Amino acid sequence: DAGVTQSPTHLIKTRGQQVTLRCSPKSGHDTVSWYQQALGQGPQFIFQYYEEEERQRGNFPDRFSGHQFPNYSSELNVNALLLGDSALYLCASSPTGTDTQYFGPGTRLTVL
């Protein structure tokens, strides 16, 4: 049984560009959450998707958007990249109604 997978592993972009990160949840999990982890910090909640809709959102600007597909996989899109968006982006999945999330290995985004 595959765990949570994320792609790509690393990504380098320049300021002003747009980026899309992808996540496949653990089998049987229908809820996907995204987190941003800056260097030396703990993960910060971006948003959560369930039934293809954003169910909850953290304190992130509208430049951060997402999508969930019928197979529960998810994408995180960031527009107009800023240097401060450089971070490790983590995806976590869980069955709805449960309180333990399983994390993927993350995507390291570097904005130059």
Add this chain to the structure above:
Amino acid sequence: SQQGEEDPQALSIQEGENATMNCSYKTSINNLQWYRQNSGRGLVHLILIRSNEREKHSGRLRVTLDTSKKSSSLLITASRAADTASYFCATVAPSGAGSYQLTFGKGTKLSVIP
């Protein structure tokens, strides 16, 4: 914003010693979870303690929770070099419609010297 605050920020011990990390938080919680992260990679779930529990064990891990003080501690006994990692506490609270939100602290960086 981050609710949990781990203490200390960094900890260096010799292999075989015990390591204790503390976490304080601010609001009511359903449960508190501890995660491990190796070298900026994904988070691995270690242990969950519910708000009505005071202590929980899993292998070499012992977690305590004091809801009156809004604090938790993680004890790793007989540490090994492989325990070198960053450890995060995450508070869990319901956020409506059957969903739960995890709020992480800044973590404790543990170095175990062989």
